Amino acid sequence: MVNRTKxxxxxxxxxxxxxxxxGLTIATPMAYAAAEAATPAEDFGELxxxxxxxxxxxxxxxxxxxxxxxxxxxxxxxxxxxxxNDIADQTPGMNVTNNAAGRSDRSFQQMVIRGxxxxxxxxxxxxxxxxxxxxxxxxxxxxxxxxxxxxxxKGPQSAYFGRNTFAGAFNVVNKVxxxxxxxxxxxxxxxxxxxxxxxxxxxxxxxxxxxxxxTGDRFSKSGSYENAANTSQTLGDQSTTSGTLMLVFKPIDGxxxxxxxxxxxxxxxxxxxxxxxxxxxxxxxxxVVVQGQSNCxxxxxxxxxxxxxxxxxxxxxxxxxxxxxxxxxxxLPNGRFLSPSDGTQGYGLVRxxxxxxxxxxxxxxxxxxxxxxxxGVNSEKYSxxxxxxxxxxxxxxxxxxxSVPAGARTYFDYPYLVERKTDDFSQELRLAYDSGPLRVTGxxxxxxxxTQAGNGGGNGALGKTAFxxxxxxxxxxxxxxxxGITYQVTDAxxxxxxxxxxxxxxxxxxxxxxxxxxxxxxxxxxYYAGGSLMLSKSYENFMPRFIAQYQLNDDLMTYxxxxxxxxxGRFNTSFISSSAATQRAAAAAGLKVQxxxxxxxxxxxxxxxxxxxxxxxxxxxxxxxxxxxxxNSLNLSGIDPVTNSAFAITSYDNxxxxxxxxxxxxGTYALTKQIALNLGxxxxxxxxxxxxxxxxxKLTGVTxxxxxxxxNTSKYSANAGLQYNGELKGWTEGTWFARADxxxxxxxxxxxxxxxxxxxxHTVNVRLGATQGDISADVFINNLFDNTTYTSISxxxxxxxxxxxxxTLSALVVGLPERRTFGLQVRYxx
Numbered sequence: 001m002v003n004r005t006k007x008x009x010x011x012x013x014x015x016x017x018x019x020x021x022x023g024l025t026i027a028t029p030m031a032y033a034a035a036e037a038a039t040p041a042e043d044f045g046e047l048x049x050x051x052x053x054x055x056x057x058x059x060x061x062x063x064x065x066x067x068x069x070x071x072x073x074x075x076x077x078x079x080x081x082x083x084x085n086d087i088a089d090q091t092p093g094m095n096v097t098n099n100a101a102g103r104s105d106r107s108f109q110q111m112v113i114r115g116x117x118x119x120x121x122x123x124x125x126x127x128x129x130x131x132x133x134x135x136x137x138x139x140x141x142x143x144x145x146x147x148x149x150x151x152x153x154k155g156p157q158s159a160y161f162g163r164n165t166f167a168g169a170f171n172v173v174n175k176v177x178x179x180x181x182x183x184x185x186x187x188x189x190x191x192x193x194x195x196x197x198x199x200x201x202x203x204x205x206x207x208x209x210x211x212x213x214x215t216g217d218r219f220s221k222s223g224s225y226e227n228a229a230n231t232s233q234t235l236g237d238q239s240t241t242s243g244t245l246m247l248v249f250k251p252i253d254g255x256x257x258x259x260x261x262x263x264x265x266x267x268x269x270x271x272x273x274x275x276x277x278x279x280x281x282x283x284x285x286x287x288v289v290v291q292g293q294s295n296c297x298x299x300x301x302x303x304x305x306x307x308x309x310x311x312x313x314x315x316x317x318x319x320x321x322x323x324x325x326x327x328x329x330x331x332l333p334n335g336r337f338l339s340p341s342d343g344t345q346g347y348g349l350v351r352x353x354x355x356x357x358x359x360x361x362x363x364x365x366x367x368x369x370x371x372x373x374x375x376g377v378n379s380e381k382y383s384x385x386x387x388x389x390x391x392x393x394x395x396x397x398x399x400x401x402x403s404v405p406a407g408a409r410t411y412f413d414y415p416y417l418v419e420r421k422t423d424d425f426s427q428e429l430r431l432a433y434d435s436g437p438l439r440v441t442g443x444x445x446x447x448x449x450x451t452q453a454g455n456g457g458g459n460g461a462l463g464k465t466a467f468x469x470x471x472x473x474x475x476x477x478x479x480x481x482x483x484g485i486t487y488q489v490t491d492a493x494x495x496x497x498x499x500x501x502x503x504x505x506x507x508x509x510x511x512x513x514x515x516x517x518x519x520x521x522x523x524x525x526x527y528y529a530g531g532s533l534m535l536s537k538s539y540e541n542f543m544p545r546f547i548a549q550y551q552l553n554d555d556l557m558t559y560x561x562x563x564x565x566x567x568x569g570r571f572n573t574s575f576i577s578s579s580a581a582t583q584r585a586a587a588a589a590g591l592k593v594q595x596x597x598x599x600x601x602x603x604x605x606x607x608x609x610x611x612x613x614x615x616x617x618x619x620x621x622x623x624x625x626x627x628x629x630x631x632n633s634l635n636l637s638g639i640d641p642v643t644n645s646a647f648a649i650t651s652y653d654n655x656x657x658x659x660x661x662x663x664x665x666x667g668t669y670a671l672t673k674q675i676a677l678n679l680g681x682x683x684x685x686x687x688x689x690x691x692x693x694x695x696x697x698k699l700t701g702v703t704x705x706x707x708x709x710x711x712n713t714s715k716y717s718a719n720a721g722l723q724y725n726g727e728l729k730g731w732t733e734g735t736w737f738a739r740a741d742x743x744x745x746x747x748x749x750x751x752x753x754x755x756x757x758x759x760x761x762h763t764v765n766v767r768l769g770a771t772q773g774d775i776s777a778d779v780f781i782n783n784l785f786d787n788t789t790y791t792s793i794s795x796x797x798x799x800x801x802x803x804x805x806x807x808t809l810s811a812l813v814v815g816l817p818e819r820r821t822f823g824l825q826v827r828y829x830x
Contacts, residue, residue: 052151053132053171055484055498056160056441057432062608065496065549065559067154067621069666073146073175079721079741080767080780082196084109085791089743089763091152092717093664093682097748097815099792101650103386104815105271105349106238107418108137110712113154114623115660115686116167116600117712119632120652122420122451125567127157127164129171131260133357133376134163134447136422145198145217145244146184148175154664155623156565156602158543159498162445163478166567166600174260176248177202177213183830190823192234194221205247213246224819225272228317229392235316236272236816237348241265254363259356266351266382270318274311274790275390276812277798278302279805283395290314290391290798299701301808304756307747308793308812316816318387319394319413322346326415329462330385335513337452337470338419343383347415351382368435372443374428381421388416388457389799390813398459400801407461412801416457417468424449437488447478459801471573472515472534475507478568496547501540504597508535508571519580522593534576539597541566556609567598567631575649582640582649589694591634591651598654599628618667623660630656632752634694639803655692656752658710661685674725681718686710691752695795699809702753709754712792716746728770736770737778750793750812758814761789769825777826786820 050061054068061070069091071081079090088096088111095112098104100121108121116125128135150172157165181203188196202213223236242264249257279302280292291312294302322345331340344350357376364371394411398404430443456468480502488494510528517525523534545563552558572593575586606621632655662685668678691705709715721741728734742764747757764785769778792815797806805811 050149052149053173054151054153054157054160055496056132056430056443057434057439062610062617062619063551063557064608065547065557065561065606066157067604067606067619067623067664069152069154069619071150071152073148078723078739080765080782084111089745090680090719090741092666092680092719093154093662093684094717095712095714095745095748097712097792097794099273099794099813099815101418102388102390102416102794102796102813103271103384103418104273104792104794104813105384105386106266106268107349107351107382107384107420111168111170112712113168114625114662115658115684115710115713116625116627117710119630120570122453123567123570123631124164125167127161127169129161129169130355130376131174131258131357131359131374132171132428133359133374134161134378134424134426135355135376136378136424136449137353137380145215145242146175146200148173154621155561155604155625156543156545156563156600158502158565159482159500159545159563160441160484162480162482162500162502163447163504163568166565166598174244174246174258175202175213176258177211177246179204179208179211184827186825186827188823188825190221191821192222192224192819194821194823195219209250211248213244215244217242223269223272225316225816227270227320227392228314229319230321233269233320235270235318236818237269239267241267254365256361258359260359261356262354264351264353266349266353268349270320270347270387271349272316272816272818273390274316274814274816275796275798276304276309276311276315276814278304278810279798281391281396281798281800283393284397285395287395289393289396298755299699301699301810303699303809304812306756307759308750308756308790308814311814315391317392318347318390319392319415320347320387325409325462326385329415329457330417332463332468334463335454335456335468335470336419337421337454337512338381338383342381343417343419344385347385347387349382349384351380354379368433370432370434372428372430372432374426374430376426377424379421379423381419383417383419385415385417385457387414389414390796390811396801398801400803405460405465407464408459408466412459412799414457414459414799415462416455418453418455419468419470420451420453422449422451439484439486441482441484443482445478445480445482448475449477450475470511470513472509472511472576473531474571474573475509476568477505477507479503492551494549496549497544498547499542499544501542502566504539504541504568506535506537506539506569506571507533508573508593510534515576517576519583521580521583521587522576535571535573535593537569537571537594539566539569541597552609555611555614556607558605558607560605561603563602563604565600565602567600569597570595570631570652572651572653575651578649579640586649586651589634590653590692591649592653595631595652596629596654598631601626601628612669615670616667617669618665620663620665622663625660627656627658627660629654630658630691632656632691632693634692653692655690657689657691659687659689660710661687676723676725678719678721680720682716684713684715684717686713686715688752693752695809696751696753698807699795700753700755702755705752708752709749711749711751714745714748716744718744728772731772734770734772736768738768739766741765748793750795756793756812758790758793761787761791761817763787763817774829775827776829777824780821780823780825782821782823783817783819788817788819790814791817 157169183201198217200215220239223234227233244262278294281290296305396412426447452473454470460466482500484498486496512530514530547561549559602625604623723739767780798811
């Protein structure tokens with residue numbers, strides 16, 4: 001059992017730490033660590049050193065010349081962090097969006113740092129790592145419970161972390177099991193069937209030579225919103241089951257081998273999202289099915305200007321009846337790369353994720369050298385069935401083209417199945433030297449990743465005239481060599497030169513069923529056997545970083561840095577298998593197959609340290625970044641003249657340049673030995689230099705986007721938390737705490753034309769808890785004032801039976817927050 005002194009020291013470290021960001025769902029109650037923060041000391045307590053590995057070596061976070069925030073497990077407990085969205089709330093300058101392509105669910109979650117908002121669902125500007133090993137998806141972070149810490153690196157991190165660290169990197173560091181048995185068990189219950197059960201156990205297998213740590217977690221909740229089309233159903237139901245195992249082997253002095261594995265399964269219902277239509281939709285009797293809410297007209301199109309309007313009484317709404325019509329479609333293997341048994345069995349999302357890695361470090365005796373080896377594997381697959389028209393109704397006839405399609409439903413509906421699988425394999429070999437004024441790190445890295453996606457559905461006969469269509473597999477192989485050299489010029493000044501030389505090889509393959517290209521518009525005409533190579537391309541880049549660091553005194557450090565980064569290119573393959581007429585229309589609209597890498601140049605200055613006898617701990621940084629060759633989406637829709645059916649194509653191209661600058665502050669201040677205040681704020685100023693979007697220009701008439709701001713980004717954000725810790729009179733080792741958190745995010749634009757945005761969002765969370773010995777309990781209220789401000793916004797089409805409004809963006813889909821939630825948590829540690 002961890003003694004009280006040790007626990008208090010750990011809480012002291014986290015209470016004053018720079019705790020702002022992470023991407024994981026934590027299954028532990030919040031009272032235990034928070035209540036332990038009170039100490040009988042007469043002073044304010046000393047700040048403990050927090051070690052990070054932002055440069056592939058252990059350093060004090062306040063002496064690391066990188067914009068990095070650290071979230072410890074104790075601080076996660078204090079602030080009640082349980083989701084990726086909570087992380088964004090606690091992190092000024094960060095947004096999370098899971099809203100695109102007409103759906104707002106957990107199939108993807110994009111982390112937007114400093115305004116680097118990706119326009120592509122399956123590409124991120126922020127890469128994620130576990131113990132320094134890359135993972136294929138941010139969803140991996142929702143599986144790890146109770147980590148040692150999470151390191152959030154901001155700005156380009158290409159020199160040490162490589163691919164997709166364009167805007168930053170998340171590194172989750174696991175707790176290392178000890179050679180003594182420890183464990184915990186916790187239960188949380190709350191409103192709307194909200195519950196979580198978790199347990200952890202660690203200890204020795206063979207003394208201190210072989211130890212283990214195992215965790216298990218089960219989370220579930222009902223959604224916050226009634227389905228207007230079926231009031232017995234809620235929208236936003238979620239559940240996750242996960243488990244992890246770590247083994248640590250120390251066969252000889254200096255050698256440590258860590259083996260870690262985890263698995264998880266998400267099983268969600270239809271997502272909580274609302275539809276805002278520019279047009280009124282009626283049935284044949286004239287009854288209003290969807291109320292038009294347009295408040296302006298741009299380029300001749302009814303649309304929305306200013307702040308997005310409130311939802312009407314008919315939304316959120318979705319057709320979610322899983323009848324034989326839907327069951328038959330979901331049971332068909334035709335064209336699918338996932339087995340129907342692994343996919344969703346109804347409306348909602350099913351996702352499986354697996355990760356494993358080995359990390360070995362050997363400190364060579366009688367030298368200052370350390371050799372490290374990392375090996376990682378990831379596998380993710382998800383299947384989501386959505387009601388893409390986003391309104392539930394059976395009174396609109398499915399006869400928009402004169403008659404009901406043979407074998408289809410008599411009423412108009414647009415069920416749509418989206419599936420994706422991603423697998424990757426990575427290795428890294430690294431050598432580090434640390435002696436005197438010189439520190440050197442160098443190594444090689446290799447990542448091989450495969451991705452395949454597909455979709456299908458609509459208002460036709462599912463499985464008969466409307467099929468699931470799988471794209472061919474895409475693959476990326478990245479080989480790189482990296483280095484970092486730091487020299488201590490004087491006691492106060494150090495200089496660092498870092499860099500990575502990277503070769504990206506991209507491949508695109510034909511669907512497993514084979515493909516016959518009837519036109520040479522994008523690939524040479526002819527037959528391509530299933531799985532055969534269709535396209536390939538290589539890119540070579542060097543990404544340097546230079547840092548000057550100056551220690552002003554024992555408590556304050558300043559730094560300046562220059563860095564370059566690259567985000568890999570990609571292929572557009574979704575429209576290659578379309579009809580020749582559709583491909584020609586795509587080419588005429590400027591769509592192309594090959595997309596070049598994005599590039600960024602970043603300038604940064606920072607100040608870190610302690611003030612007022614260590615009572616204030618803070619970081620302050622400013623940055624200016626030039627984002628070039630930005631990859632953006634290009635949408636095209638219409639009616640295929642050959643098949644007389646509607647088509648919608650989403651493609652991507654290098655169509656933008658953006659300048660980004662901002663200021664970030666994060667700190668904690670001990671007002672008294674019982675009261676602590678944490679504050680954070682950020683200004684994210686994004687300035688579009690050039691941009692092209694056929695869909696946005698067609699809607700708004702805007703063709704010159706210069707001076708506009710990036711979408712999905714809060715220009716202003718802030719958070720504040722106040723916590724009081726006290727002792728329970730008359731109780732041995734009895735403590736209590738009370739805490740309140742306030743979160744502010746300014747509204748985000750739906751697109752680069754800056755026409756419509758979400759309202760500013762204000763959220764307040766409160767909690768009260770107590771600890772007696774090894775048992776703790778706390779009660780909490782999240783979203784105290786039941787704020788229903790949209791969490792995200794995305795342009796979309798309003799679907800009707802004749803697709804009259806799909807040639808131009810004609811609707812908005814908005815993400816809906818979780819309503820006010822009451823809960824009770826109890827935890828036992830042994």
